[in-house]
Amino acid sequence: MCSTVARTGLSRSWSSLHQHPAHGVAITGAKNWFLSADWSVHNHQQKRGNSRQATGMAGHVSPYIRIPFFHERGPGVGIDLSLQERLDELFHKRNNKKLIDIGFKRKEAKDSSFKNLKQHSRTLEMEKAAREGTLEVSLEEVNEVVVSSGEIFNSIYKAAQLYGVYEDLFREGYFHPCVNLDIAYAKEDDMMVPVYRGNIIKPREAAVQPEVTWSSKDDDIWCLVLTSLDSHLSQEDMEYNHWMVANIKGSDLSSGEEVFSYMQPFPPQGTGFHRFAFVLYKQEAPIDVSTFTHEKNTTNLSERTFSTYDFYQAHQENLTPAGLAFFQSDWDSSLRDFFHNTLIMKEPKYEYEFMPPYIQPWNRFEMRDRESVTKGFNEFLDEHRDPKDIEKEVLLKKLAHTHPYKGDTEGYMKYPLAHADDYQSYIPAPIGEKPFTKKTSKRVPSWRMEQIIKEKMKKGYYSSTDHSSLRRDPMLSE
Structure with a gap:
């Protein structure tokens, strides 16, 4: 009966509450005899004094004559926030952050070959060949159709958002890739390890500088940067520059000025997978690289410390991001030699420290157990x-x-x-x-x-x- 009266009489708005001599507030809609009973019990306790807890019936107020206040009952039905509402409130600033498109204006693909390819795939001839196992599809033609239709750029954009690449590189900025970066690491036996969008490449596979190609006009100027988003050992929200070539004419890497020579990924042991992003910028004019005073083949990690956000902010008038490709890498045994002989440092290792389980002492027994x-x-x-x-x-x-x-x-x-x-x-x-x-x-x-x-x-x-x-x-x- 008490809970029913409390639900009907309780109001969440402070304007509907009135002062009560016993507890400071009274509940609108409650019966007078409930309030008088509560007031009489309060007076009885004040007469006995607060030196010790009241015993007997005076120390145990009957729930049938006392109305619980809102801080004792908790919020009613429909007032508690759901899990999604709590997450939205927790990440309010992140969700409401105004994002800025810093790339080229996105254009709708005019080539309808991607739609035509879907229509041709439903023809009876191709269906019959597929059932008989004689259907042959040229992967090069399919790749050309996917690139010309812009479907590959949508996939790169969605993958970069999923892995938080834009947020860690440009903070509030993002861009839609419009230039296809063809990147692959050479392997033994004429095998190649390509870089797509978040695929895993081991450090031993990425030990040598990759082959990078893209389509470009001869008079275009580009800047290629490879950074690690998670590998910095001492500074938060900072990166290591693994490779940087500026003022590239056309698509010839040898024509550019190498600011940082290539350095392989080196994720420490126990830190999981690290992200490594290739970003291709379109330059409006040549960039002055004389501000970088270090040697291009430096192995000093403090000199390799880099911030994509600061770099873009300093040259945003001449740079526009156009291409993106990234991969993930984790520790392997080849990095032991790299840390000792190349970086000239002790190899860092990270591990979790689990608390030891509680074991009841030998001399403590519970007869119930x-x-x-x-x-x-x-x-x-x-x-x-x-x-x-x-x-x-x-x-x-x-x-x-x-x-x-x-x-x-x-x-x-x-x-x-x-x-x-x-x-x-x-x-x-x-x-x-x-x-x-x-x-x-x-x-x-x-x-x-x-x-x-x-x-x-x-x-x-x-x-x-x-x-x-x-x-x-x-x-x-x-």
């Missing part, structure tokens, strides 16, 4: 051991009674206590003296006896040793 009372001291010590050591010990015992053709040679002992005398010995009494009682002269401790019984019954750690025959090849068992 039957397992803790009957647990042996050896099982308590096993909680502090490496689980791999326990598994190794159990495996060795399993192999000791396993035949390669017959399987388990020990079998299962259904009643191990019936054979307790077979594996238990007693301390012999001196010659001529009365023998000791069996209860006080056992050589095998009780906890060891219990462990033997569990081992015989294939319980606890030894449950994995319960098998009758080995796994065999299905082809040989027929």
